Amino acid sequence: MATAPLKMYTYLNFGGNCEEAFRFYEKHLGGKFVFKMTFGEMPDKKNIPPGQEKAILHARLDLGGTEVLGADIPSYQPMRSAYLTLIVGSNEEAERIHALLADGGEIFMPMAETFFAFRFSMLRDKFGVSWMIIHERPMQPGA
Secondary structure, three states: OOOOOOOOOEEEEEOOOHHHHHHHHHHHHOOEEEEEEEHHHOOOHHHOOOOOOOOEEEEEEEEOOEEEEEEEOOOOOOOOOOOEEEEOOOHHHHHHHHHHHHOOOEEEEEEEOOOOEEEEEEEEOOOOOEEEEEEEOOOOOOO
16 A cells, blocks of 8 residues: 655644635735635534634645645744745845735844845744745855
């Protein structure tokens, strides 16, 4: 019996705005919102947290060649030690995405040129997701 290849996805927790975040990423980052299920759509209705009928139990977004999964959870806290990293092909695209995601968010490192990137920034967006945006410099031989 053949085994399926290993896959790794990122699962994001949200504090009630998972659908809004995924729709935003779909519209502005070229993702595709492919699946959502609310707590109210669960087969066993007795396990629905009070007032959470419209909250996202599970969602899936195709973004940048990978899958991003997400849900609204009662114990939500913003991301602290992990970043979704977007590798872009131009300074203009890096600047556009940085401005888009920084609006209403918190900038940890402003967009700047570095020794490893033509443009690089780190921030947390208004949905609590942490991002790195990089327009990479070509890799040096022997690295």
